[in-house]
Amino acid sequence: MNVRLVGILEANALMVVFGLGLSPLLGFRPRALLAERLALAYAVGFTATGILAAELAAVRVPTDWWLLAALAAVTLLLARRRRGGATATPVAPARLDALTIVALIAVGAVLAKTATLLAVKPLLEFDGWAIWATRARALYEFGGATGAVFTDATYPALQHPLLLPGLEALDGRFMGAFDGTLIHLQLLGFAVALAGGAWALLRPVVAPPLLAATLLAIVLAPAFSDQLATNYADIPLAAFVALGVACLAAWLRTDERELLVGAALFLSAAALTKNEGEFFALAAYVAGACVCGRGRLRPLAIAAAVTVALDAPWRIWIAAHHVDVAEYSLGDLVDYGYLREHSDRVGPAAHELAGQILRTQAWSYLVPLALVGIVGALALGAHRAGVFAAAWLVLAYSGLLVVYWISTNPVTSNLYNSSNRTVDSLVVAGALLAPVLLAPASAAERAEERGAGEREQGGEAVRGAP
Amino acid sequence: MRERVRRWAGVRPSRVLPPILRDRRAAAGAVAAVVALASAANSLPKTWNHLDREHDRYAAMDEVERRHAFATQLGVPGDPLDFFAANVGRGDRVFYQVKPSGLGHFLDLPQSVAAVGRYYLLPAVAAPHLRRANVVVSWEQDPALLGVELGEQQRAGLQLLFVSRIAR
Numbered sequence: 001m002n003v004r005l006v007g008i009l010e011a012n013a014l015m016v017v018f019g020l021g022l023s024p025l026l027g028f029r030p031r032a033l034l035a036e037r038l039a040l041a042y043a044v045g046f047t048a049t050g051i052l053a054a055e056l057a058a059v060r061v062p063t064d065w066w067l068l069a070a071l072a073a074v075t076l077l078l079a080r081r082r083r084g085g086a087t088a089t090p091v092a093p094a095r096l097d098a099l100t101i102v103a104l105i106a107v108g109a110v111l112a113k114t115a116t117l118l119a120v121k122p123l124l125e126f127d128g129w130a131i132w133a134t135r136a137r138a139l140y141e142f143g144g145a146t147g148a149v150f151t152d153a154t155y156p157a158l159q160h161p162l163l164l165p166g167l168e169a170l171d172g173r174f175m176g177a178f179d180g181t182l183i184h185l186q187l188l189g190f191a192v193a194l195a196g197g198a199w200a201l202l203r204p205v206v207a208p209p210l211l212a213a214t215l216l217a218i219v220l221a222p223a224f225s226d227q228l229a230t231n232y233a234d235i236p237l238a239a240f241v242a243l244g245v246a247c248l249a250a251w252l253r254t255d256e257r258e259l260l261v262g263a264a265l266f267l268s269a270a271a272l273t274k275n276e277g278e279f280f281a282l283a284a285y286v287a288g289a290c291v292c293g294r295g296r297l298r299p300l301a302i303a304a305a306v307t308v309a310l311d312a313p314w315r316i317w318i319a320a321h322h323v324d325v326a327e328y329s330l331g332d333l334v335d336y337g338y339l340r341e342h343s344d345r346v347g348p349a350a351h352e353l354a355g356q357i358l359r360t361q362a363w364s365y366l367v368p369l370a371l372v373g374i375v376g377a378l379a380l381g382a383h384r385a386g387v388f389a390a391a392w393l394v395l396a397y398s399g400l401l402v403v404y405w406i407s408t409n410p411v412t413s414n415l416y417n418s419s420n421r422t423v424d425s426l427v428v429a430g431a432l433l434a435p436v437l438l439a440p441a442s443a444a445e446r447a448e449e450r451g452a453g454e455r456e457q458g459g460e461a462v463r464g465a466p
Numbered sequence: 467m468r469e470r471v472r473r474w475a476g477v478r479p480s481r482v483l484p485p486i487l488r489d490r491r492a493a494a495g496a497v498a499a500v501v502a503l504a505s506a507a508n509s510l511p512k513t514w515n516h517l518d519r520e521h522d523r524y525a526a527m528d529e530v531e532r533r534h535a536f537a538t539q540l541g542v543p544g545d546p547l548d549f550f551a552a553n554v555g556r557g558d559r560v561f562y563q564v565k566p567s568g569l570g571h572f573l574d575l576p577q578s579v580a581a582v583g584r585y586y587l588l589p590a591v592a593a594p595h596l597r598r599a600n601v602v603v604s605w606e607q608d609p610a611l612l613g614v615e616l617g618e619q620q621r622a623g624l625q626l627l628f629v630s631r632i633a634r
Contacts, residue, residue: 099499106506113517120524122535123585126572129536134585141556141589148559148591155584155592181532207495213502220509225517365505372501376494434502438495 004182005119007175012046012189014068019045021075024082026265028201028258033093036200043197045072046189047240047269051310053166054272058317060144063170091204103212107195110219111188114228118184121229128231131157133180136168140178151321159325161314163272164233187228187236191219194239198432201247201262205254205442206435214435217369218242218428223362227421233274238424240270241280242432245392248288249385249433254442255296264303268310270425275325276400280425281307283395290391291384327414332406345411349404352415353397356423366431373434382437382445389433396426537582541569547586549622550603553629558590561599565606565626579605596632604628 019041024030028044031037052071053063096104123129138149145162149155171186172178195215202211218224228235244266251259267284270277285304292300332338358367370393377386400422407414441449527535534544554560562583564576573581583603584592593599602609602616609616609630617633 103503103506110513113514117517117521117524120521120527120532122524122527122532124536124539126540129585130581134588137585137588138591148593149584149588152592152594154580154594180536207492207499210495210499210502213499213506217502217505217509220506220513222509222512222516225513229520360508364509365501369498369501369505372494372498376491376498380491380494431502434498435495438491438498440491 004175004177004179005185008171008182008185011065011068011171011174012042012186014065014072015045015049015189016042017045017072018049018068018075019043021072021077021079022048024079024088025075027261029088030090031093031200032090036091036093036203039196040200042189043193043200043243044265046193047197047265049170050163050167051265051269051272053170054161054163055310055313057139057145057162057166057169058313060142060146062139062143062173063166065174068170094203094208096208100209100212103209103216104199107212107216107219110216110225111191111195114191114219114225115185115188118188118229119182121181121184123180123231125230125232127157129180131160132164132231132233133168133183135160135162136165136172136183137178137180139165139169140172145317151323153326156326158323159275159318160233161272161274161277161311163269164236184229184231187231190236190239191224191228194243194428195219197243197262197266198246201243201259202250202436205250205256205259206439210438211435214369214431217364217366218431221363221366221427223359223420223424224428227424232421234421234424235428237270237273237277237280238428240266240273241277241284241425242429244270244281245284245389245429246432246436248284249388249436250439252288252292252384252388253382253436253439253445255444257299260299260303264306267303268307271307271311272314276403276422276425278311279399280396280429283392283399287388287391287395291388293384327409328403328407330406333402339405342405345405345407346401348411349401349415349419352419353400353404353423356419357397357427359420362420363427366427369434370427370430373430373437377437380438381441381449382439385433385437389430389437393426393430396429400426537586540573540578540582542575542578542582546605546622546625546627547582549620549627550583550629551587553620554587554590554601554603556589558587558601559593559599560587560590560601560603561593561596563602563604563607563609563612575605579603600632600634602628602630602632604630 016038020037023040023044026044028040031040049063049068056063123133134149134155138147139145139162150158167186167189168183171183175182198215199211224235244263247259247262247266250256251263263284267281271281285300285307288300289297356362374386374389377383377389404411404414524532530544534547537544537547560583562576562580564579567575569575569578580592590601596602596612596614602612604627606626608626609619609628615633617631619628619630621628
């Protein structure tokens with residue numbers, strides 16, 4: 001096996017160890033089944049490493065192998081000490097039916113097949129090397145976001161945050177060189193984190209066969225594997241957004257603390273992956289706040305504050321270095337004259353975005369799956385989660401539409417170059433919401449229903465009283 | 467109606483059959499699972515064949531072809547890039563002097579060479595203006611035409627490919 005490949009495998013193995021230590025510290029319950037424990041550990045460790053790499057890059061500190069190793073050791077030690085006094089009951093393994101087992105094996109097979117491509121795929125697609133690999137290689141060479149690559153308008157897309165380049169720079173340090181081919185293997189990490197994280201976190205609250213089938217449908221969607229290999233940040237963003245939004249919906253249904261922690265972690269990572277991620281995360285918290293009920297506003301606000309706090313260093317860096325978004329200005333959002341003057345962009349953008357979302361050649365039947373989930377939730381009693389999912393999708397779609405509206409790029413080329421990618425998060429998250437929305441009523445929901453029923457009966461009794 | 471079905475099925479109420487709400491959720495979940503599996507089945511041949519085709523295409527490349535693939539895809543030959551990369555390094559600020567010429571729908575030759583160089587020549591970085599550069603990379607152009615005093619200069623054989631240090 002070549003030395004560089006060993007390096008990238010070591011980096012990801014350390015992420016698992018980091019995740020094993022970090023998971024209990026963040027409040028994730030232990031998993032009784034080793035496979036689920038490792039899946040959760042990878043999702044948490046990978047996401048946390050990405051966040052860390054992005055944050056440290058902004059302060060010009062390289063995320064080196066020894067730093068990751070030290071963090072893994074320290075968190076493991078702290079988790080071990082904590083476990084002595086902890087009483088959290090492990091999440092019991094589920095008895096899986098044949099369909100679920102076959103679907104999970106198929107997910108593994110598709111990911112393994114994708115890995116064989118990613119191991120030999122060179123940098124090819126324009127933004128993949130001109131934006132993302134250039135920033136990753138610069139982080140590898142300079143140890144942080146410093147110099148012309150990150151501040152000079154000669155270089156494109158300066159506003160994008162550094163999670164993906166940070167992870168690829170980290171791989172470079174483990175490999176001892178920046179290998180433009182092998183860094184593609186790190187992209188597989190996003191798919192593995194999506195499948196493993198969703199399974200480990202959502203399986204206890206949803207129907208396992210539906211979750212396994214949904215994950216299989218997602219990883220097999222032509223646009224998913226096709227775009228994953230481009231080294232663009234859109235599928236990585238979609239993976240984090242889908243995990244974050246699904247965890248938030250599951251928290252709304254179950255009130256399980258670890259699901260809110262998961263939502264905060266993954267939505268923070270989304271905000272640090274691409275600019276749209278900030279908006280998708282904001283939309284998720286706003287939609288959640290609308291339906292969670294007054295009693296749960298506080299924990300939701302804390303989760304949102306964590307995301308804001310983790311996103312802040314990059315925003316401060318952007319402001320301190322006077323980096324402007326070349327393609328649009330948010331100030332135009334409140335400029336009525338500008339909006340009216342550019343209103344002819346709205347129709348084509350809305351039409352094209354909807355067309356891309358509904359393209360079965362790209363997404364197969366993920367959109368019908370999402371619709372079954374939302375309609376089912378609204379019709380069958382999971383109203384909070386159903387309204388949350390619908391509101392998030394509408395807000396996220398509207399956000400994309402607004403960006404195309406205020407963009408200074410010619411609308412035709414703008415849509416032609418990006419509309420097939422910017423919708424990724426909506427489709428993938430919409431699909432992953434389906435198992436959550438159609439999950440059996442949770443204990444919290446049943447208690448709520450009982451309470452509502454008792455109040456109704458009490459009301460009737462009072463009304464019926466002489 | 468529910469009771470009649472239960473009596474017909476010979477089961478006691480509420481012990482064996484789940485509550486009606488759970489029935490409906492289970493049915494909706496089953497519909498969703500069928501849609502998800504149909505989606506996977508619909509994608510499987512296309513995605514699997516795509517992964518196969520792409521793998522075979524890239525696995526056949528040697529290391530140099532892979533390294534140059536992004537440039538050749540754009541229409542820029544890769545070999546000159548290695549010559550440039552060998553003669554620039556950390557701390558260099560590169561000005562690209564490229565023969566004005568069309569190349570593709572998306573970018574012309576000067577834009578393409580500059581874009582490719584911004585990635586390939588790292589840790590040397592691009593300078594937007596000649597006055598902020600300390601190195602000139604010339605592609606089918608004579609650096610003497612720039613009108614600045616040049617110091618050390620490398621040329622790729624007899625080709626009009628130069629790396630010239632600006633004398634300050």
